[in-house]
Amino acid sequence: MKDTIVSLLEGAVAALKHQGVLPDELALVIKVDPTKDKAHGDYATNIALAMAKPAGMKPRELAETLIDALPESAAVEKIEIAGPGFINFFAATDAAAQVVAQVLDCGDTFGRSMIGKGEKVQVEFVSANPTGPLHVGHGRGAAIGDCLCRLLEATGYDVTREFYYNDAGAQIQNLALSVQARAQGLGPDDAGWPADGYRGEYIVDVANDYLAGKTVTADDREVSAIGDPNDLDAIQAFAVAWLRREQDLDLKAFGVEFDVYFLESSLYEEGKVEATVEKLIRGGHTYEEDGALWLRTTDFGDDKDRVMRKREGGYTYFLPDVAYHLDKWQRGFKTVINEQGADHHSTVTRVRAGLQALEVGIPKGWPDYVLHQMVMVTRSGVEVKLSKRAGSYVTVRDLIDEVGRDATRFFLAARRADSQLTFDIDLARSQSNDNPVYYIQYAHARVCSMLRKAQDAEQPFDHDLALANLALLESDQEKAVINRLARFPEVVENAAKNREPQQVAQYLLDLAGDFHTCYNAVKVMVDDDATRNARLSLGLATRQVLRNGLDLMGVSAPEEM
RNA sequence: GCGCCCAUAGCUCAACCGGAUAGAGCAACGGCCUUCUAAGCCGUAGGUUGCAGGUUCGAAUCCUGCUGGGCGCGCCA
Incomplete structure (x- = not known):
């Protein structure tokens, strides 16, 4: 319908240019929007307002001229000029209702498109280091990231879901030491406990499994324990595998699967970090100071230069980050989206600057970032800070166990990423009308019930x-x-283009609302065959779209509640 | 101090990259179940979109300056 109107307008403008009423060089800006108010018809365009000045006419006058020049169309019942010069289109009822036929015909594919033309897109998200169970922040990243991937897939992109993690740095060393301490029977408050050791209960489980010689299998690795409490390397390998498995289980419970697990250590093993340093040095963007090697990121918009190689010889995390993104680029991803917590926002300019310094033709604003703000969890109006298992934070598993996967996913993805989120456990678990997830699912179940009837x-x-x-x-x-x-x-x-999954959530709420209203106002199971079936088809179409939308969010569509 | 993000009804949030009278839900009040699931619906009330300017036909949306909150400002990741 919208496309029809756009082409009608294009036709009118072309005709008027041909007649010399409008100047040939007039730029065409056609924007057709659905109206908020039924009194304004179904679609409206501001074309007359936007083009009035360049066309040298008054808006309403231009609107009238345009309407007169508009080609005939059976899809449009009525056209009006309103307000300062909006043109309102009233769709013919029959034409509008055809969308029902279209939805039923398309089924699961209704809403999908090929805008992406099969282009490769990589979305990196979660990317938690294997030092503990996933926390709520990771959960928000997982929900937003996965939903984004689903949106991109639905719009015709070839999506790769990628998880990057550091399996070698100081934090991992710290993890190994913590497990070793637990294996030796030490607790966080005992003498000899490593400074900044991981205090969570799960460390005890890791230590016990290690001592028991167990084998753990994660998505990207399998390791058997040696059981020797003095072999720190063995402990480290086992602990990383153990926590990777733990995170896999968290993700599985959450319904998120990755295509690629990318190890920071692989960048070193394959010489990519070295290669990146050399390229940067050759490019003349580096200097040595205080015994460290710096990259002049200020040349590329950063507010201070960054250390690449520390005085003691090791690299900072910044360098592998650059090497990693170079690798993404070389793998052929013209579009890369990094979904991260906003607490890491300082890496954005830094990584981009590093990539520019490489001078390999990477565009300036590459890659894209979607940053989500912090999540606060509340119960009974009070902030929940602790999880027994993790020690200092609320885990994804805690939430799934307590409120279920559907509510967790919906709540974490239904808000704009850039606003802070309060996750209200009481609300999420309430099986009442306060809960938006139930509101939408109920609409779906209602249609199913109607069909059973x-x-x-x-x-x-x-x-x-x-x-x-x-x-x-x-x-x-x-x-x-x-x-x-x-x-x-x-x-x-739109949601895919703007990388805003919450638009889908909002849409589903609106659709469910429209449906509930309709359900109460219009009885479906009437005696007249024609009417009853027409109404049933509307219910079916609604069910289909609810299902398609819920699927984009990774939320189930139950047949009964 | 500097940088990034946010501020919309009492509460939680929408508003489709500038459009018409800023919308839902919750909470409050009043109605609707012998009829397809009342986990629902209808109605009432609730707003100077943090403040002050600016840009234009038109601003919650864009720009500037404030105020308040979050995050960051390591040779940690």
Whole structure:
């Protein structure tokens, strides 16, 4: 419908240019939006407002001229000029209702598109170091990142989900020492406990499994314990595998799967870190000071230069980061999105600066970043800070166990990434109307129930009869649902383009609301076959779109509640 | 002190990269179950979009300066 209007307008402008009414060189800016208010029709355009000045006409005058020049179309019932010069389009009821047929015809693919043309996109998210179970922040990253991937897949991109982690640095050393201490029977408050050791209960489990000689299998590795409490390297390898498995289980429970696990250590093993340093030195963007090797990132927009190689010879995390992103680029990803917590936002300019300094043709603003703000968890109005298992933070598993996967995913992805999030456990677990997840799922279950009813009454859905009578869907409530359904593809496209999964969540709430309203206002199971089937088809289409939308969020669509 | 993000109804949040009278839910108040799931619906009330300027036909949205909050400012990741 929207496309129809756009092409109608293009036709009108072309005709007017041809007649010399409008100057040939006039730039064309056509924006057609769905209206908020039914009184303004179904779609409106501001074209007359936007082009009035360059066209040298008054907005309303231009609007009138445009309308007169508009080609005929059966899809448009009425056109009005309103306000300062908006042109409002009223869709023919029959044409609008065709979206129902379209939804039923497309099924699971309704809302999907090929905008991405199969282009490769990589999304890196979660990327937690294997030092503990995933916490809520990782959970938000997982929910947003995975939802983004689903959106990109739905819009025709070839998506790679990637998880990057450091399996070698100081933090891992610290982890090994903590496990060793536990293996020796020490607790966090005993003498001899490593400074900054990991205090969580899970460290005890790691130590016990290590001593017992167990074998752990994670998504990207399998390690058997040696059991020798003095072999720190063996402990480290075992602990990393153990926590990788732990995180895998967290992710699995959350319904998130990765295509690639990328190890920071592999960058060293394959000489990519060395190669990156050399390239940067050759490029003349480095200098030595205080015994360290610096990169002049200030040449590329950073506020201070950064150390690449420490005085004692080791590299800072910054350098492997650059090497890693160079590797992404070399793997052919023109689009890379990094989903991270905003507490790491300082790496953005730094990594981009490092990539520019390499001078290998990487575009300036590459890669893209989606940064999410902090998550606070509350119960009974009080902030929850501790998890027994993890020690100092609330884990993803805690949330899934307590409120379920659907609510956890929905709550973590339903807010804009750049606003702080309060995760209210009481709300998420409440099986009541306060809970948006239930509100949406209930709408889905209601349609299913309606269909069961139709079966039981031996009045099963008649597809052909329904489609022949879509014009009978003429109440305001039905039209509202129809219009909402028609907008779904656009919402998916926008959410993907802007990297804003919360738009899908909001849409689903709106659609569920429209449906509930309609459900109460318009009885479906009426005696008249034509009417009943037309209404059933609207229910079916709603169910389909709810399902498609929920699927984009990784949330289930239950048949009954 | 510097940098990034945020500020919308009493509360939690929307508002589709500038559009018409800023929308939902919760909380409050009043209605709707012998009829398809009341986990729902209808209605009432609730706003100077933090403050002050600016840009233009038009601003919650863009710019500047404030105020308040979060995060960051390691040769940690």
